[in-house]
Amino acid sequence: MILAFNPLHPVRLILILIFSMGFTSLAAEDAVNVYQNSFRTTYETIALPGDEDMGLMGINYLFNDDSGFYYGLGFYGSMSGHRGGFFTFGLEGGYQYHLFDNILFDAGAFIGGGGGGRAVSGD
Secondary structure, eight states: OOOOOTTTHHHHHHHHHHHTTTTEEEEEOOOOOGGGGEEEEEEEEEEETEEEEEEEEEEEEEEEOOOSSSEEEEEEEEEEEOOTTTTEEEEEEEEEEESSSOEEEEEEEEEEEEEOOTOOOTT
């Protein structure tokens, strides 16, 4: 069996683009601040058709910049409800504005795909 590595495979291409975004314009005097990256976990409850609720746990690795914007990779999986085994993987981005020391406004978006959990194609 011969396995070929295709660097233009969609998943590999997305990962290459994400990890190279922050390093495209670095000059010799610039430094990369590793403390601007964050790891975030979330839990959300989503109302589905048919009076069904599904609990999603999210795991995200995000790159933050000084202006409040962030971007990175996200994974969500079903933790409760009748859709056990459902998962989705994709790109996440957003903006955070600090109102006070421990209170902030966060608006974001997730674009991805997945399946499982008895989900019919297109659901």
